[in-house]
Amino acid sequence: MNRRVDNTNSFKNKLQGVNKIGLLSRLGMCGKKSSKFFYIMSSIHIVIVIIQASGKLPVEFRAVTGIFEIGLSITLSYHFGYMGMFQSLITNGLASIRLYAISNQIRAVLASEAGHLTGNLRIIANSAPGLLVNLSAARIAVMIVSIMVAYSYEQERKYINKLEWLACVDGVTGAYNHRYFQTKLEEEINNARYRSSSLAMVMIDVDNFKKYNDTHGHIAGDRLLLKTAEIFMEEAREQDIVCRYGGDEFAILMPDIDSKGILSMIERIRKKFIGFLDTEEICLHKCGISISAGYSIYPKLARDKDDLIMQADSALYQAKNMGRNNVRIYRDVFEDIKTFFNSDERQLLGGLRALLGTVSAKDKYTLGHSERVMDYAVRIGKAMGLGSERLRLLKIAALLHDIGKVEISETILNKTEPLTSSEIKILRRHPMYSVDILEPLSSIEMLIDSIKYHHERFDGKGYPTGRKGKEIPLEARILCVADAFDAMLSDRPYRKGMKMNDVLSELRSNSGTQFDPETVKAFLNTFDTDFDSVSCVELN
Structure with missing residues (x-):
């Protein structure tokens, strides 16, 4: 059981590395909007900090802009996590240091030149350095709040990313699931159309899997699917997207590739799969296990997304009915x-x-x-x-x-x-x-x-x-x-x-x-x- 968990985790890491382009592109538009919002907020924040530091505004206005400055500091941390927090730490840290330095300067001036003051003037003069120290401490408090808010944001983001991951990944094999396949296929078709390039879809089926699963049980069947997915992931290119289409069928989306490249990849998969079948883990229980594949290419053969799925599936069906353990390209x-x-x-x-x-x-x-x-x-x-x-x-x-x-x-x-x-x-x-x-x-x-x-x-x-x-x-x-x-x-x-x-x-x-x-x-x-x-x- 532990081995299976380890394998699943390793697949997750591989998918994050090999197919990270696919997962991130789905969120790419959101990321672009978020970055634009960050630049706007940061720019406003920096402008306010510069105006505050110039000392050209009257004290009354500086108090109002200070409220905005502190509010933006916390907002940046809340919306952008550690990235916003760093900006908040820098600006509020500099402000805290400056306020503390001014309080020391005032204290020195009062000690040497304001000894003649009496009554309320003396009380006000003595209070001025302390007020500035309090303002400096308030900026430190803002920094602490920014750290806490940013940490909370990052934890929430990790949790959301985990949910995103679970929503996109098949729990048995670690490959992308059918839901993600449908979404990504639509995107890749649009990308291919926009770039005037191609998109290949390879459907791969584990021959006689049902017999193996029925004979040796679902745990053994899941282990076979897990290893099969691992082989596909290892031999796929970085830009390729490996999905579990359903049951013992897998789909691989391959942008910008021709038939020669597809066949080369399938041949590598086949050789590694045959090697796996010869291992001690499975060699005594093969049950006629092999793999069959069918593929088609957009726009060379298929006209749209549905056409591509139909053609790849038809080619796979033909491969299986040709005696299994072979590959076919769709033809009209x-x-x-x-x-x-x-x-x-x-x-x-x-x-x-x-x-x-x-x-x-x-x-x-x-x-x-x-x-x-x-x-x-x-x-x-x-x-x-x-x-x-x-x-x-x-x-x-x-x-x-x-x-x-x-x-x-x-x-x-x-x-x-x-x-x-x-x-x-x-x-x-x-x-x-x-x-x-x-x-x-x-x-x-x-x-x-x-x-x-x-x-x-x-x-x-x-x-x-x-x-x-x-x-x-x-x-x-x-x-x-x-x-x-x-x-x-x-x-x-x-x-x-x-x-x-x-x-x-x-x-x-x-x-x-x-x-x-x-x-x-x-x-x-x-x-x-x-x-x-x-x-x-x-x-x-």
Whole structure:
């Protein structure tokens, strides 16, 4: 327990050092206003002190200005702490010394030249030095009050700073919390816009954290998150901002950086994280722990704050569904394919993009799934020697193959229990719904057929028509393999994704029944080693 407290304190110190720019900038406007107020108050105070010291004012006015001078001394200490106190000590200290010196001078004059005075004049003369000594003591009292007021202010300020800190920092990891992340992201976006610079957002997730947490308990899980945050803090630049986004997800805001710098930082994090997993503390309980990351960059890819979050999150989701333990940059696949269409077809593409966005809103899995199927399909198509035109149409077909799900109820798409027979029938209509939606592109027969028949099986037991073998267009057979491959690999509301080697084994065992053997063979040949041993950093 003590070790955890020590670690948390060390994180606090690191955050104060590494990310102090972030925390202070949030209070920067307040600080500027406070400094301006201090300069105004100090200037007035100094002017009054100079006027008082000149002796040019009548005694009556000097008494009034003296009240203002003492009031400003205490006010400076109250509002500005030790900084105001030092000015109060200097001015009141000098005044106290001067008043005491004058009292001694008067006493000397009275002793040598005022011995002839009698009666009330003698009493008044004898009282004058004492009055000045009392005024000198009053200035010392003001100095003491200034010290007490300044001390009270500083203690209050420390307490407020502590509350500010607690409001901005996650209690488990010591990283900034989600509340601060939202505030800071808005500021950094505005700064990037003002300076015409960039802002990258990296989303990092601890793979299989829930399993580790459930197996070894929340204390062990918190310790893992704590160490993970420490690694992020150590490898981040001074201007970077490390936040716990939620659960086992972290977000790092990185101003003025390109993809090369981002990947370099993530690679350093990955190596240090792997080293941590090999320590005695955790090596016996890894539970498949690794890290996946996704990132995007404003304004190169994202248009605003919400866009940046969505894109980084989407890239992370893709990284995790590519088998975890890798990193992905967000990409807009519609930008990739729009050059394949003429001007009239591009207008249609805009509508299809909106429809696919609607599907994605109903089922987050679908859009990322379509993008991944596109990558796998192109990978298979290249392995099977398809020409550039067929690869182009295959790419479009893969992206749009599930667009018919826009007609399917959200309750069916996201149902966690087994579907009923009637619900299965509804879901199996989506290839025909896709064909209806894509009717304006019906002149591209291969594109439509690829989408229409991608759920047919090689043994004829598929849908919607029951075609089999080579009756199924090759592109549809390719989509069938790519679609099933990603579906087995991905987490769904009703089940966890399978491990890569298990997915590859499933493809082998169903080759010749569900899947075209030639397509499966071509796809498997693209894996020259077990997927789990592939480098964690894969670029699009």
